[in-house]
Amino acid sequence: MSHVSDVNPLLDVRDLVVRHGTRTVVDHVSFDISPGETLGLIGPSGCGKSSTAMAVLQLRRPDSGEVWFDGQELTAMDERRLRPLRQTMQPVFQDPYGSLSPRHRIRDAIAEPLHVQGSWDRTTGPARVAELLERVGLDPTHGDRRPHELSGGQCQRAGIARALACEPKLLILDEPVSALDPSLRAGILNLLAELQERLGLGYLFICHDRALVRHFCDRVAEMRDGRLSSS
Amino acid sequence: MSTPSTPSTEVLLSVRDLRISFGAVEAVRGLSFDVHEGEVLAVVGESGAGKSLTARALLGMPPRGATVTGSVRLGADELVDAPRSVRSALWGRRVALVPQDALSALSPVHQVADQLAAAVRSVDRVSRKEARARAVAALEEVGIAADKARAYPHEFSGGMRQRAVIAMAMLHQPDLVIADEPTTAQDPETQKQVLDLLATRTGAAGASLVLVTHDLATVREHADRMVVMYAGRLVEAGPVGEVFARPRAPYTAGLLASVPEAHPVRSTGLRRLPAIAGAPPVPTDLPPGCAFAPRCPLTDATRCRTEQPEPETHDGRTVACHRWRELPDNPAELFLETV
Numbered sequence: 001m002s003h004v005s006d007v008n009p010l011l012d013v014r015d016l017v018v019r020h021g022t023r024t025v026v027d028h029v030s031f032d033i034s035p036g037e038t039l040g041l042i043g044p045s046g047c048g049k050s051s052t053a054m055a056v057l058q059l060r061r062p063d064s065g066e067v068w069f070d071g072q073e074l075t076a077m078d079e080r081r082l083r084p085l086r087q088t089m090q091p092v093f094q095d096p097y098g099s100l101s102p103r104h105r106i107r108d109a110i111a112e113p114l115h116v117q118g119s120w121d122r123t124t125g126p127a128r129v130a131e132l133l134e135r136v137g138l139d140p141t142h143g144d145r146r147p148h149e150l151s152g153g154q155c156q157r158a159g160i161a162r163a164l165a166c167e168p169k170l171l172i173l174d175e176p177v178s179a180l181d182p183s184l185r186a187g188i189l190n191l192l193a194e195l196q197e198r199l200g201l202g203y204l205f206i207c208h209d210r211a212l213v214r215h216f217c218d219r220v221a222e223m224r225d226g227r228l229s230s231s
Numbered sequence: 232m233s234t235p236s237t238p239s240t241e242v243l244l245s246v247r248d249l250r251i252s253f254g255a256v257e258a259v260r261g262l263s264f265d266v267h268e269g270e271v272l273a274v275v276g277e278s279g280a281g282k283s284l285t286a287r288a289l290l291g292m293p294p295r296g297a298t299v300t301g302s303v304r305l306g307a308d309e310l311v312d313a314p315r316s317v318r319s320a321l322w323g324r325r326v327a328l329v330p331q332d333a334l335s336a337l338s339p340v341h342q343v344a345d346q347l348a349a350a351v352r353s354v355d356r357v358s359r360k361e362a363r364a365r366a367v368a369a370l371e372e373v374g375i376a377a378d379k380a381r382a383y384p385h386e387f388s389g390g391m392r393q394r395a396v397i398a399m400a401m402l403h404q405p406d407l408v409i410a411d412e413p414t415t416a417q418d419p420e421t422q423k424q425v426l427d428l429l430a431t432r433t434g435a436a437g438a439s440l441v442l443v444t445h446d447l448a449t450v451r452e453h454a455d456r457m458v459v460m461y462a463g464r465l466v467e468a469g470p471v472g473e474v475f476a477r478p479r480a481p482y483t484a485g486l487l488a489s490v491p492e493a494h495p496v497r498s499t500g501l502r503r504l505p506a507i508a509g510a511p512p513v514p515t516d517l518p519p520g521c522a523f524a525p526r527c528p529l530t531d532a533t534r535c536r537t538e539q540p541e542p543e544t545h546d547g548r549t550v551a552c553h554r555w556r557e558l559p560d561n562p563a564e565l566f567l568e569t570v
Contacts, residue, residue: 044418044419044420045417045418045421046418151510151511152278153510154510181277181278181445181511182277182445182446182447182486182489182490183277183482183485183486183489183506183507183510183511183526184507184510185489186489186490186504186505186506186507187506187507187508189502189504189506190502190503190504190506193502193503208418208419209419210419211490211491212491214491215491215502215504216491216502
């Protein structure tokens with residue numbers, strides 16, 4: 001993928017390699033994402049899409065290559081220095097129930113990143129959570145419920161609210177609507193589009209549905225056997 | 232479309248006023264439709280619409296604790312309330328199931344071919360050797376080589392396991408195959424292969440296929456007719472081409488409009504998709520009147536909210552909606568406002 005030299009990309013991935021044992025699952029992959037831009041990553045199961053996402057997030061350290069995020073190179077950083085940066089790139093996963101703790105109320109799940117970050121304020125915190133709930137189209141009453149008391153679509157909205165809690169610049173969306181019922185998918189995609197326009201977020205959108213990626217993304221990169229071809 | 236010829240009009244299976252309840256909660260609420268000989272009928276709906284329960288009732292295998300009323304008639308046999316001996320005599324011979332999860336449908340501790348051989352011997356009194364030979368031949372017919380027959384299910388890929396259970400379902404040439412979400416959790420290429428195989432195998436045997444799915448692309452590709460379910464009731468039924476081209480129920484229209492492939496890339500310069508607002512109701516808390524009314528852009532304050540619409544049939548199309556005649560030519564626009 002070509003680099004536009006005069007605009008600083010939000011995320012710039014260069015020559016990323018991830019190996020599982022002797023198998024190379026991500027094979028010299030390069031791409032970039034600008035603020036407000038959506039890059040679609042498409043390909044069959046096992047092609048390395050999610051491994052790429054994990055390596056970008058530094059949840060799985062890549063074997064070689066560079067990940068530049070917001071002007072800083074992540075692969076050489078230790079956990080302590082990564083921590084503040086992690087807040088600004090947040091994942092949203094496929095299974096909305098699996099990504100929220102069944103024991104926590106939605107309100108607490110959304111507040112948790114603020115506690116971890118050390119920015120929880122007892123006076124303004126609850127209002128911030130209420131604002132996040134509203135921003136993703138949930139009622140304040142949904143905050144008192146636990147994941148199993150919500151529909152899949154509502155749960156995914158809660159997952160998005162939690163990702164937004166730390167005011168991220170980049171969302172890694174790993175099949176965010178694939179597990180949802182068809183009548184709920186369009187609503188979640190519309191919400192993501194609106195949030196992007198309002199907040200200028202960059203999106204890495206991983207999906208195996210070609211038509212959906214074409215609709216939703218500014219650019220599409222196709223992955224096969226760990227390698228990338230842009231289209 | 233799987234069958235080039237139009238399906239015969241002979242009715243193979245007839246469902247009338249099917250109701251399935253658990254205690255006071257009714258999950259399938261008066262469902263009627265026919266499956267014709269040799270056709271592929273898709274049953275479409277979201278989780279909780281009652282489609283899997285319906286599939287089990289068609290097989291004469293309602294889940295424990297369920298109360299089933301109404302009628303499911305396969306030829307001369309009535310399956311609702313029939314004793315288990317009557318129903319089990321049909322299993323494998325006249326009706327067969329291709330389950331959602333092939334891994335849990337197969338025993339992990341037996342070779343795949345042995346499991347097929349056991350299925351052969353459960354119906355036909357043949358020698359073990361003969362049964363094994365038929366099992367291996369059946370696997371070969373779905374593209375699993377004879378040298379793989381000694382394998383255990385965990386040694387197969389997801390697609391191979393699904394092909395093996397298709398082979399098992401087709402062993403005794405059933406009249407009716409029920410496939411309940413046969414391709415969930417597989418990637419699109421495998422999905423297509425499995426569905427193509429299912430359609431060709433049932434087509435070659437002259438069997439009817441009931442395909443339970445929530446995937447509209449699958450329906451368009453593989454089914455002749457479709458039944459759309461919402462909250463335990465039929466909202467629309469008809470030939471796939473006609474329903475996709477001109478849906479009559481607002482729910483079907485919204486569902487079809489919200490799939491991005493229906494729209495050229497960012498044609499309007501907007502990324503907003505038409506979307507159905509809200510979420511499906513839960514069976515314990517159904518709204519009065521039409522169950523879709525709270526999400527429906529055509530809903531009126533009186534009739535839709537109080538009186539449940541009954542299915543009506545005109546020119547081979549069935550619809551259950553008080554206001555279907557008022558659905559505009561481009562119904563997608565009705566669903567554009569919701570975020």
